[in-house]
Amino acid sequence: xxxxxxxxxxxxxxxxxxxxxARYAERVAALDLTPxxxxxxxxxxxxxxxxxxxxxTHLGMPASRLVALVDGLADRDLLERRRNPDDRRxxxxxxxxxxxxxxxxxxxxxxxxxxxxxxxxxxxxxATLHRLLTRIADDQGLTPGVHPGYRQV
Amino acid sequence: xxxxxxxxxxxxxxxxxxxxxARYAERVAALDLTPxxxxxxxxxxxxxxxxxxxxxTHLGMPASRLVALVDGLADRDLLERRRNPDDRRxxxxxxxxxxxxxxxxxxxxxxxxxxxxxxxxxxxxxATLHRLLTRIADDQGLTPGVHPGYRQV
DNA sequence: TATTGTTATACTCTATAACTATA
DNA sequence: TATAGTTATAGAGTATAACAATA
Numbered sequence: 001x002x003x004x005x006x007x008x009x010x011x012x013x014x015x016x017x018x019x020x021x022a023r024y025a026e027r028v029a030a031l032d033l034t035p036x037x038x039x040x041x042x043x044x045x046x047x048x049x050x051x052x053x054x055x056x057t058h059l060g061m062p063a064s065r066l067v068a069l070v071d072g073l074a075d076r077d078l079l080e081r082r083r084n085p086d087d088r089r090x091x092x093x094x095x096x097x098x099x100x101x102x103x104x105x106x107x108x109x110x111x112x113x114x115x116x117x118x119x120x121x122x123x124x125x126x127a128t129l130h131r132l133l134t135r136i137a138d139d140q141g142l143t144p145g146v147h148p149g150y151r152q153v
Numbered sequence: 154x155x156x157x158x159x160x161x162x163x164x165x166x167x168x169x170x171x172x173x174x175a176r177y178a179e180r181v182a183a184l185d186l187t188p189x190x191x192x193x194x195x196x197x198x199x200x201x202x203x204x205x206x207x208x209x210t211h212l213g214m215p216a217s218r219l220v221a222l223v224d225g226l227a228d229r230d231l232l233e234r235r236r237n238p239d240d241r242r243x244x245x246x247x248x249x250x251x252x253x254x255x256x257x258x259x260x261x262x263x264x265x266x267x268x269x270x271x272x273x274x275x276x277x278x279x280a281t282l283h284r285l286l287t288r289i290a291d292d293q294g295l296t297p298g299v300h301p302g303y304r305q306v
Numbered sequence: 307t308a309t310t311g312t313t314a315t316a317c318t319c320t321a322t323a324a325c326t327a328t329a
Numbered sequence: 330t331a332t333a334g335t336t337a338t339a340g341a342g343t344a345t346a347a348c349a350a351t352a
Contacts, residue, residue, distance in 0.1 A: 053310060
């Protein structure tokens, strides 16, 4: 007789995580954005003025991919490249006013997403979950705000 | 002044989930398997004899993709197709003895993976987390054992 | 010569849809 | 005509690496 391994927490985390990412992608699509784009906007807001190279390293993606991401957001005036007069190779990234406005819309979307995903839990349980997840993320060496799966779409 | 939205639980779940999936992929690569392959082996074990069509629907993937998956596992004698004499269009899927043996190796790998991912938590906390995650997965209508991100690799 | 940013190429993976066989 | 399974094609998305500008 065969024993079927029961789903452990690691599987549940991967399963719920993929579900959460897909639902989030749907929500930000209403803003005509993809999850990696929202991640980049957020990263720029956290520390304006970083170079594309620095951001690519921070986000864990090849520079060539970041260029395409920046292109799309710059075309829509959400982000701008500013040349550094001291070292003209560097392009410092900054949010535009429209970019700031977009970021707060993203914040509202993320909040609604959070609320829908955790609908099954009451406030105390949500706080407990958040605390446990933070401990795991910290222990696993995950960079705050950086999604390892900022690939595709 | 700009307000940076703090990472909520939905983001943490997506982040940790992607991390967990990547670490799991590394572990099963040692068995020369991909995560979708392990998912298929498990699904066959749970209910042997299902048709490829039924399994494709269950796992949420196109039949053409399942065929390639089955091909790879059948070539390695982990899985076998059995023709149904009553309806020769149907290919019932069953694990071979080697497939059963592989599944228990997968179980051990998954257990070690679980343990490493939850290293930051004690037993009581792990139980609490598992209970909360199960409630969320259930509330969100996720099919037990089926990873929505059984794509790529 | 080294580094930033950019562009081009080649590859991997996937879904769509055509096709074959059985019913 | 409809369904199970299979194969072929075409498209999306990526990383690698070549390239241009600046240091």
